[in-house]
Amino acid sequence: MPAKRGATMRAIETVNVNQRVLCNGYEGTVTEVCTGQLKGMAVVRLDRGSVCVSISELLRAAKEPK
Secondary structure, eight states, rough: OOOOTTTTBOSSSSOTTTEEETTTTTEEEEEEEEOOOGTTTTEETTEEEEEEEEEGOOOSSSSOOO
């Protein structure tokens, strides 16, 4: 079930590998920040697989891993 959007969620300007994010409403982890022709995109690992999405579509997850 997708996470609900709330006041604690913020857009992300930059991402780092291993950062927890919300992607299409689901929590995931950034596994790759793309360069070259795919600059501005990131690969996010979700429970059901990985997706490559625009960084502008990602939201910061409520909790970052320690």
